Amino acid sequence: xxxxxxxxxxxxxxxxxxxxxxxxxxxxxxxxxxxxxxxxxxxxxxxxxxxxxxxxxxxxxxxxxxxxxxxxxxxxxxxxxx
Numbered sequence: 553x554x555x556x557x558x559x560x561x562x563x564x565x566x567x568x569x570x571x572x573x574x575x576x577x578x579x580x581x582x583x584x585x586x587x588x589x590x591x592x593x594x595x596x597x598x599x600x601x602x603x604x605x606x607x608x609x610x611x612x613x614x615x616x617x618x619x620x621x622x623x624x625x626x627x628x629x630x631x632x633x634x
Contacts, residue, residue: 575619582611 590604 571619571622575615578615579612582615583608586611 586604586608589607590600593603594600
């Protein structure tokens with residue numbers, strides 16, 4: 553049976569919609585978590601945006617790294633199969 557070529561130019565590069573959905577759900581979860589932690593640790597007068605955005609940046613970098621590593625493994629599996 554012939555292999556179908558990967559979708560070129562797609563958002564998820566052929567990994568499936570589940571991967572992108574998981575990425576978006578985890579980013580939304582970490583955004584809410586970062587805002588909650590920033591709210592709980594801030595004073596009465598002001599919101600601690602530096603802490604909240606810093607936590608969100610760490611979460612975003614981690615999820616981006618996870619997605620990048622999964623794409624790299626999927627790409628190397630695809631190139632070794634052909």
